[in-house]
Amino acid sequence: MFKKMTSALLITAMMSPMAAFAQGTVTGAPLAPGASLAPGAPLAPGAPLAPAAVAVLQPADQVFTNGVVYTVDRNRNVEQAVAIRGDQIVYVGSSEGANKYIGKTTKVTDLQGKMVLPGFIDSHTHASKTTGLIFSIDLFDGGSIEEYVATIKAFIKEHPNEPTLQGRGWTNPVAPGIGPRKEVLDEIDAKTPIALTSDDGHSLWVNSASLALAGITKDTANPEGGIIERDPKTGEPSGTLREKAMDLVLKKIGGYTIAQYKSGIEEYQQKAVERGVTTVRDPDMLRYPNVLEAYEELAKENKLTIRFRNAVTANPDKGPEQIADFVKIREREQYPLFQVNAVKIFMDGVVEGATAYLEKPYEHKETNGELIWKVDNYNKTAAAADKAGFQLHVHSIGDASTRIALDGMEYAEKQNGAHDARHSLVHLQLVNPTDIERFKKLGAVGIVQPFWFMQEDGYYDEIEVPYLGQERAEKEYPMKSFINKGVHIASSSDYIVTPEFNPLHGIQQGVTRIADGETDPNKIANPDERATLADMIASFTIDGAYANHVEDITGSLEPGKKADLVILDQNLFTTPANKIKDVQVLLTLVEGKQVYQSQAGEKK
Incomplete structure (x- = not known):
């Protein structure tokens, strides 16, 4: 990559x-x-x-x-x-x-x-999704529709009797706009449901059998917080589903077993320790069935080798009433190496799907993106989670999304009083500079992915500049601005979105902000945001510990x-x-x- x-x-x-x-x-x-x-x-x-x-x-x-x-x-x-x-x-x-x-x-x-x-x-890593790399179609090494087709056919040849075919790893630049088409998959297998998640986890490529299984037709309305991409001439579903629309198919197809998730988590642990990773946050509890149970069984069996401080995913179709169930989960999952201490909120989508929520519309289409939560419901849910002692762990890509996320944290503080909450906002691709001061004021933590700090081939020129415009694209992924204001910034990989999650690679990218092999100084991504080496080491150690409320036991080398x-x-x-x-x-x-x-x- x-x-x-x-x-x-x-x-x-x-x-x-x-x-x-x-x-x-x-x-x-x-x-x-x-x-x-x-x-x-x-x-x-x-x-x-x-x-x-x-x-x-x-x-x-x-x-x-x-x-x-x-x-x-x-x-x-x-x-x-x-x-x-x-x-x-x-x-x-x-x-x-x-x-x-x-x-x-x-x-x-x-x-x-x-x-x-x-x-x-690693303060935001989908460790449990290693399961998909073992038990489904792995498209991460492909770079074209033709390569994906070859990989899918090879998998089917080795697994001829699968009731459904699932996979992950196709990338949006190979099919910009409405995304890859169902007809490509129909030519491979028109009868078996096929559902392939994009590398960023925010889009789903399906065939006609999957659409039929979910009952998605030309007349199906977009679900709130989601998009059913459609053929511009016929209006028929084209084969790509964005954000909440993905769930229409995924809920029908089902997921992996507890045993399969346990295998995936154990394989992730081996990858992690080889890279020096000793503590992580996996934010996918409850979003997929059997993940929480897999962690629980591994903890009881003493098979966890690194420390997990995970997050349960809140449902935007529900409100503050769901926090009571999260409290029960937290009370149950109190193991030395496995605890649940945060609530994950998907506030918006991603730029490549035109679903990140922006203050100003996208350049290529008349939309500001998708706000997945209703503002009032988010505020009340945030306040309830804060009152119950949870950290908020908010996915926020767009500048408008981040402002709304901060508003909810401010609302929670007014309702419950100021305390050492350390709510976090994850990704932060675009941030209004005036909101950086609010991070400091609210004690919020930024969780970034320095692996992405570059003008990446296939993304920057083909998606980020055309979708955002040159001015916004040049201001992506601030980091040093936060550090200069005294905001705690923790680094992470967002594995498996970032397939190679070695923190040393992330440290390098945070320092250089330029793609491997590139020699043009103009290709440095937002150069004023380059961090020092000391900054980057801290972001993967003591600031990561701070972000996860474990700085009293790890993150620095000190007696005790x-x-x-x-x-x-x-x-x-x-x-x-x-x-x-x-x-x-x-x-x-x-x-x-x-x-x-x-x-x-x-x-x-």
């Missing part, structure tokens, strides 16, 4: 000397152990220290020495060593100071200058916190900006337990 990044020389040329130094493209002198790091400054390991004859305290189980330990604590301290006892960090400091925690049974690892970071946090950490083979602050995604995770610990070790890490 993404190409190789441009060279460090290009990135440096586009910055002032100090800015280039801050982005890690220029190497500086080592910091002394115990020094603090100003955001963006380079770090280097201290020299290995000889063991001192010191009295041993209660021994640690594990001690890592002679590393570049970037704590991401309040002062962004840089240390050399970490000591772990049980599931907690008991010491962070110099290698010499760590000697007092080394006993006869302590496992001691000399890091030889490798980097240690807190475990990465859970031992969630990753070891990298290189120091990010001396790595060229366009090479950050190539840095390797050697070891991942969750609460002191080794959940991943690379072969390279074993050899070293």
Whole structure:
């Protein structure tokens, strides 16, 4: 999906000397152990220290020495060593100071200058949707209708007796406008219902059998918050359903079993720890049957290896009365590694479907998009969720949608009083600058996807500019503006929309905001919004912990916190900006337990 990044020389040329130094493209002198790091400054390991004859305290189980330990604590301290006892960090400091925690049974690892970071946090990732990649048609690698057809036919050949055919991964740029047509799928199989979700999860490509199963005809009205795309000449359903219209088919076809979801979640966990991800939020509870039950069973069976702080999806056809059921779910799902603490709200759609809700109409059609919730119902539901102690986790792409979402949070505050709610808004593709101050005032958190911070081929020129106009397209995906105003910004992948969710890749994109292999400085996406390396690391660690109300146990390397950490083979602050995604995770610990070790890490 993404190409190789441009060279460090290009990135440096586009910055002032100090800015280039801050982005890690220029190497500086080592910091002394115990020094603090100003955001963006380079770090280097201290020299290995000889063991001192010191009295041993209660021994640690594990001690890592002679590393570049970037704590991401309040002062962004840089240390050399970490000591772990049980599931907690008991010491962070110099290698010499760590000697007092080394006993006869302590496992001691000399890091030889490798980097240690807190475990990465992905604050919005559809972990459970890995299930679809295992048990349905995977279209993510295709880039044309012809390639999708070949993939579908190959799947049918291997699975000839499926009662329905489901899949995901086709991309809107291959069929802009009304989307891909039903006739293409009818030629493959006109009798078996076929339903294929787009890569962004906001559109559904179906054949005539699926339309018939759902009773969708020329006379079927668009459901509230949804669009049935139609042939411009005949008015017949063309084969693409947007937003709430998707449910007309999906409810008929059904979903995956609990066992299938468990398999998908377990596979996701393995992908996550290989990338250093130790805490996530999956926002899809209740939107699909059996997902919540799958998590619950895995928790009871002690098969969860990373921390999940998930969200239940509110139904826009219901109101505040549904919050009582969410409270019961939260009370039931109180496991160390699995809890439900947020309510997901789909406020609008996406730009590529012309369903993101905008202040001004789209350039290519006379619409402002789709507001999925009625404003009064959203406000009351938001207030009820807030009163019950839930965080709001609001999908909002358009500037008008974000303003309405903030209005609802302000309404909740007036009803219930100000408190440490940390309601979050996710995606934030377009934001009115005047609303950034409101984030700070309301204590709201922005959750962004830096993987998307670029002028991506197939999207920027073919969809974003034609649909939004050049001026709006150039202002997409603000981040630094939020940080400058003191707003907490947490990063995420929105996997499986982003198939490769390595946080190191996301960190690189947040710093460079340019597509892999691109050498034209004019192709930097909204360059004023480039974040520093320190900003980006914080967004995937301590700010992610803050966004999920777990900063008391994770997100930084400090005594008393859970031992969630990753070891990298290189120091990010001396790595060229366009090479950050190539840095390797050697070891991942969750609460002191080794959940991943690379072969390279074993050899070293």
